[in-house]
Amino acid sequence: MKIATYNVNGVNGRLPVLLRWLAEAAPDVVCLQELKAPQEKFPLQAIEAAGYQAIWHGQKSWNGVAILARDVQPEEIRRVLPGDPEDEQSRYLEATINGIRVGCLYLPNGNPAPGPKFDYKLRWFERLTAHAADLLAADMPVVLVGDFNVIPTEKDAYKPERWVNDALFRPETLEAFHKLLSQGWTDAIRKLFPEETIYTFWDYFRNAYGRNAGLRIDHFLLSNHLDRRLLTAGVDHSVRGWEKTSDHAPVWITITDSD
DNA sequence: ATGCCGTGGAAACCACGA
Numbered sequence: 001m002k003i004a005t006y007n008v009n010g011v012n013g014r015l016p017v018l019l020r021w022l023a024e025a026a027p028d029v030v031c032l033q034e035l036k037a038p039q040e041k042f043p044l045q046a047i048e049a050a051g052y053q054a055i056w057h058g059q060k061s062w063n064g065v066a067i068l069a070r071d072v073q074p075e076e077i078r079r080v081l082p083g084d085p086e087d088e089q090s091r092y093l094e095a096t097i098n099g100i101r102v103g104c105l106y107l108p109n110g111n112p113a114p115g116p117k118f119d120y121k122l123r124w125f126e127r128l129t130a131h132a133a134d135l136l137a138a139d140m141p142v143v144l145v146g147d148f149n150v151i152p153t154e155k156d157a158y159k160p161e162r163w164v165n166d167a168l169f170r171p172e173t174l175e176a177f178h179k180l181l182s183q184g185w186t187d188a189i190r191k192l193f194p195e196e197t198i199y200t201f202w203d204y205f206r207n208a209y210g211r212n213a214g215l216r217i218d219h220f221l222l223s224n225h226l227d228r229r230l231l232t233a234g235v236d237h238s239v240r241g242w243e244k245t246s247d248h249a250p251v252w253i254t255i256t257d258s259d
Numbered sequence: 260a261t262g263c264c265g266t267g268g269a270a271a272c273c274a275c276g277a
Contacts, residue, residue, distance in 0.1 A: 009276085037267090109277060149276095162260085203262085203277075204262090204265055247264085247277085
């Protein structure tokens, strides 16, 4: 079973790229972030024609997340992260697919830091961590997957010294990420490739992709049930070089079909 | 050090991203 995540940066503007990648990569489950489309503008027909069923949580202009599954309907569990009824940003969606709980997330960027956006990021992180503890306590296979907007370590940025004051790499952010991991989650990509330079995002400008000046910010966190089933993982780099492409590349893992 | 590019929505610029 292949599970993927892709920050599309506009699901409608990116539709040809998304459909081509779905056809070539044939993932079983896909978490999308940054739909940048209201609920009624999600391109369901095209995605169904590609062989996927979907649930999504849209928002006008910004954010927006979706979960796609090939040939099966994702069973929606929740479409908001608990803990703040005032939070109206579409950044979390959770479903069960083939017995696996999938939490698709788009964690706030948080820049500029410090400031209200960074405060929101840290509050959102605390809510995620509280919910993640509940998921682990339920003792089931879970993956928290998506754009975390976290550079976990120095080896996850092309020039880490440039990011020390950035919301993606500030000490508060790294501390929040490590606190989450310490509950018992496994960073799947880093487990399989402990030393390699692996990026999932490259800026649009300054030829960042051509220079491989990237960041690793899209992550798969596995509960121990899924950690045992982890087989392989990768980044579909070449998609970042396509015309009219996102600034993120798709990232994927494969797991055994059962325990 | 920097939004230099790109998207969406409104308006012919702006907010936002990482």
